[in-house]
Amino acid sequence: MQGLLSFEQAPPISAPLRFFVTAPVFAILAGLLLLWSGPDLFASRWTPATLALTHLITAGFMLQAMLGAMLQLLPVMAGANMARPLLVASIVHAAITPGTLLLVAAFLTYRPLLFGLAVGFLGVGVTVFIAAAAHALHCVESPSPIIRGLKLALLGLGVTVSLGLLLATSLGWSLGLPLVQLANIHLSWGFVAWGCAMLAAVGAVAVPMFQLTPDYPGWFGRGFSFAALGFMCLWTFADLAGWAGLSTLLAVMVVLTAATFAVLTLNIQRQSRRPKLDVVQVYWRGAMLSTLAACALWLAARSIPALEDWSGWPFLFGVLLLFGGFMSVIVGMLYKISPFLVWLHLQNLGRGRVVAPNMKKVLAETDMEWQMFAHFTAFALLLLAVFWPAWFVYPAGLALVVANGWLLRNLLSAVGVYRAHLIKIESAAPGQSERR
Amino acid sequence: MNNISDFMAGDHRRCDDIFVDVEQAVASGEWERAVAGYAQFQSAVLQHFSAEETLLFPAFEQKTGMSMGPTQVMRGEHEQMRELMDAARAALVAKDADDYSGNAETLLIMMQQHNMKEENVLYPMCDQHLVDQVDALLPQLQHAIQK
Numbered sequence: 001m002q003g004l005l006s007f008e009q010a011p012p013i014s015a016p017l018r019f020f021v022t023a024p025v026f027a028i029l030a031g032l033l034l035l036w037s038g039p040d041l042f043a044s045r046w047t048p049a050t051l052a053l054t055h056l057i058t059a060g061f062m063l064q065a066m067l068g069a070m071l072q073l074l075p076v077m078a079g080a081n082m083a084r085p086l087l088v089a090s091i092v093h094a095a096i097t098p099g100t101l102l103l104v105a106a107f108l109t110y111r112p113l114l115f116g117l118a119v120g121f122l123g124v125g126v127t128v129f130i131a132a133a134a135h136a137l138h139c140v141e142s143p144s145p146i147i148r149g150l151k152l153a154l155l156g157l158g159v160t161v162s163l164g165l166l167l168a169t170s171l172g173w174s175l176g177l178p179l180v181q182l183a184n185i186h187l188s189w190g191f192v193a194w195g196c197a198m199l200a201a202v203g204a205v206a207v208p209m210f211q212l213t214p215d216y217p218g219w220f221g222r223g224f225s226f227a228a229l230g231f232m233c234l235w236t237f238a239d240l241a242g243w244a245g246l247s248t249l250l251a252v253m254v255v256l257t258a259a260t261f262a263v264l265t266l267n268i269q270r271q272s273r274r275p276k277l278d279v280v281q282v283y284w285r286g287a288m289l290s291t292l293a294a295c296a297l298w299l300a301a302r303s304i305p306a307l308e309d310w311s312g313w314p315f316l317f318g319v320l321l322l323f324g325g326f327m328s329v330i331v332g333m334l335y336k337i338s339p340f341l342v343w344l345h346l347q348n349l350g351r352g353r354v355v356a357p358n359m360k361k362v363l364a365e366t367d368m369e370w371q372m373f374a375h376f377t378a379f380a381l382l383l384l385a386v387f388w389p390a391w392f393v394y395p396a397g398l399a400l401v402v403a404n405g406w407l408l409r410n411l412l413s414a415v416g417v418y419r420a421h422l423i424k425i426e427s428a429a430p431g432q433s434e435r436r
Numbered sequence: 437m438n439n440i441s442d443f444m445a446g447d448h449r450r451c452d453d454i455f456v457d458v459e460q461a462v463a464s465g466e467w468e469r470a471v472a473g474y475a476q477f478q479s480a481v482l483q484h485f486s487a488e489e490t491l492l493f494p495a496f497e498q499k500t501g502m503s504m505g506p507t508q509v510m511r512g513e514h515e516q517m518r519e520l521m522d523a524a525r526a527a528l529v530a531k532d533a534d535d536y537s538g539n540a541e542t543l544l545i546m547m548q549q550h551n552m553k554e555e556n557v558l559y560p561m562c563d564q565h566l567v568d569q570v571d572a573l574l575p576q577l578q579h580a581i582q583k
Contacts, residue, residue: 076549079557144556209548212456273456275463340545347516358523359545360538 011071011085013345013418018093019068020334021411026060026100027327027404031378034397039389045314046180052107057322058190059100059122059164065330066198067092067129069337070150077205078147080136088132095125103168115172119165126161130154145221149201152225156193156232160186185236188254193232195326196258197225202333203265210336211281213268220264228257248302259295262288279368283332286376290324315386323379331375331407338411339363342418350425357421363414371410374403440492440566441559443574444484447581448551451480455547458528459540467531474528478521481547485514487580492562495573499565506558513550520546 030053034041037049044050071089074080082088099121106114137151163186170177204216204224235250266288269281297317301308339362346356378399385392454477461470493507520543527535566573 077552079553205552209552210545212452212544273460275460336545340542343542344546347519351515355519355523358520358535358538358542360534360541 011075011082011089013341015085015089016068016072016341017338017411017415018089019064019071020338021408021415022093022097023061023064023068023330023334024404024408024411026056026064028401028408029060029104030056031397031400031402031404034385034393034400039393041393042312042315042386042389044311045318048107048110052104054318054322055100055103055107057327059096059103062195062322062326062330063096063100063126064093065334066195067096069202069330069333070133070198072337072341073202074133074136074150077202078137078140078144078150080133080140080147080150082132082136088128092125092129095121095128099123099125106168106172110171112172115168119168119172122161123165126157130158146201146205149197149204149221149225152229153194153198153201156189156197156229160190160194163189181239185239188235188251189232191321192254192258193229196261197228199326199329200224200228200261203261206333206336207265207268207284211269211284212273213271216264216268220261224257224261228254231257252299252302255295255298259292262292262295266292279365279372280332280336283328283335283372287325287329287332290320290328290379294320294325312386316383319379319382319386323382328375328379331372334407334411335363335368338414342414346418346421346425349422350428353428354421354425357417362417363410367410367413371403371406374399374406378403438570438574440562440570440574440577441555443577444488444492444559445551445555447480447484448555451477451484451547454480455540455544462528462533462536462540467528471528474525478525481517481521483581485518487577489514491573491576491580495566495569496558496562499569500561506553506561510550510554510558513546517543517546517550 033049033053033056037053041047041049041053068089071082071085074082099118102114102121103118105111106118133154134151137147137154140147163182166177167179167182167186169175170179170182200220204221207213208215231250231253235247235254238247238250266285269285269288272281274281294317297313297320301313301317307313339359342362343356343359346354350356378396381392381396381399385396454473458470458473458477461467461473489511493510497503497507520539524536524539524543527539563570
C-alpha cells in the first residue's frame with residue numbers, strides 16, 4: 001500500500017505515447033487502403049479489403065490507443081499500479097504493431113503463414129497486457145465501480161481476441177467452423193463487451209471530471225458493465241444454441257444497453273458547467289450521437305426487412321460506430337491525455353528550476369480544432385461513400401489520410417515540445433534530470 | 437457528515453464550484469468578477485491544502501507510520517498546484533484569456549486527478565485508520581476550512 005499513490009510508479013511518458021503516435025498511422029493506412037481498393041470495397045462486408053480495413057481501425061487504431069490509455073489511467077483512476085510498466089508497454093507494443101500489419105496482409109493475400117504469424121504476435125501482445133493489467137487491478141484493495149468496469153472490459157477484450165485468433169486460424173487452415181456466425185459474435189464482443197464497456201468505465205470518471213458535469217447515476221456505475229457482459233454472454237449462448245427468437249431478444253437488449261450509455265452521457269454533458277464547448281467536448285458529443293444513430297440503425301434493420309436486405313446497411317453501421325463513435329471519442333481523449341502528460345512529466349523533471357509549458361502551449365486549441373474539422377469531414381464523406389461508392393470513396397480515403405496525418409502531426413508536435421523542453425531543463429541543471 | 441471522506445470530498449466540490457464561476461466570468465469578459473472570484477478560489481484551495489498538511493496528514497502519518505507514502509505524494513502535488521494557481525492568477529491579472537485558459541485547463545485536470553486519488557484511496561484509508569480520532573479531528577478540520 002506504501003506506493004499506492006506514488007508518481008514514481010506511474011509509467012514513464014514513452015510508455016503510453018508510443019501507442020498514441022502509432023494509432024493514427026494505422027488510420028492513415030486505412031485511408032490508403034480505401035484509395036487503393038476503390039468502390040469495390042463496398043461490394044460486401046466479407047471482401048478481403050473490407051476485413052483488412054475494419055482491422056486497421058479496430059486492431060490498429062482502437063486497440064493501440066485504448067491499451068496506451070489504459071496503461072496511463074490504471075494508476076491514476078483506479079490506483080492500480082502495473083509492475084514494470086515500461087517493459088509491459090515495450091513488449092505489448094512490439095507485438096501488436098507487427099501483429100496487426102500481418103493480420104491485414106493475411107486478409108489481403110489469404111496466406112496461411114501470415115494468419116499464423118498474426119495470431120502469434122497478437123496473441124502474445126494482448127495476453128501480456130491482460131495479465132499485467134489484471135494483476136494490477138487484482139492488487140487494489142477496495143474495488144470501486146471503475147475497477148469492476150475495467151476488469152469486465154479486460155474480460156471482453158480477452159474473449160474478442162480469442163475468438164479473433166480462432167477465426168484467423170480457421171481462415172488460414174480451413175477448420176470448417178461456422179465463420180459468419182463466429183465473426184458476428186467476435187465483432188459484437190469487441191464493440192460492446194470490450195469497446196463500450198471500457199469507454200463506459202473510463203467515461204463514468206472522465207466525463208464528470210473533465211467536463212464538470214453531474215455524476216452518472218449510481219445504478220449506472222454499479223450495473224452497466226455487468227449488464228453489458230451478462231447480455232453478451234446470454235446472447236452468445238442463445239445464438240450458438242440456435243434459439244433464434246431468444247437470440248434476437250437478447251441482441252436487442254445488448255444494443256439497448258449500449259444506447260443507454262450514449263443517452264446518459266449526452267444528458268449529463270448537456271448539464272456541463274464549463275462555459276465553452278471545447279474540442280474534446282465536441283468530439284465526445286459527436287461520438288455519442290453517432291453511436292446512438294448506429295444503435296437506431298441496427299434496431300431498424302431488425303424490424304424493416306427491406307433495410308435488412310440492403311447490402312449497404314452493415315457498412316453504414318460500421319462507419320457510424322467505428323469512425324463516428326469510437327474514433328471520435330478516442331481522438332478526444334488523446335487530446336486531453338497527451339498534453340497533460342507532457343506537462344506533468346516536464347513539471348516533475350524541471351520542478352523549481354524551469355516552468356513547464358501549460359497544456360495549451362503543448363498543443364494549441366486551433367491545431368486541434370482544424371484536425372477535428374478534417375476528422376468530421378472524413379466521417380461525412382465515408383457516410384456518403386456507403387450510398388454512392390463510385391463518387392465518394394476516393395474523397396473519403398483522402399480525407400481519412402489527411403485527418404489522421406494531422407492527428408499524427410499534432411501528437412508529434414506535443415512530443416517535440418517535450419523534447420525541446422527537456423533540453424532546457426538539462427541545460428539549466430546538467431546531470432540532475434533523468435531522461436525518460 | 438461524520439467521516440473524513442464526506443467532509444473533505446465536499447470541500448473539493450466547493451472549490452470546483454468557485455473554479456466554474458471564475459471560468460464563466462472570464463468567458464463573458466467580466467475581468468473584475470473573475471479576479472475577485474479567483475482570489476476566493478485560491479484562498480479556498482490553500483485553506484484545504486493547509487488543513488491537510490497540518491492536521492490530516494500528520495495524524496495519518498503518526499498512526500500508520502507511513503511518512504514517505506501517499507501523503508508525501510499528495511504534498512508534492514499540492515506544490516505543483518500552488519505553482520499552477522500562481523501562473524493562472526498572473527494571466528488573469530494581465531487579462532490574458534488564452535494564457536489563463538491554458539493554465540486553468542492544466543490546473544483543472546491536475547486538481548481532479550489529485551482529488552480522485554484522495555477520495556478513492558487516501559480519505560478511505562484515513563477513515564479506516566483514524567476511526568478513534570475522528571471526533572476530535574473533524575471539528576479541527578472544519579474550523580481550519582472556514583466556509
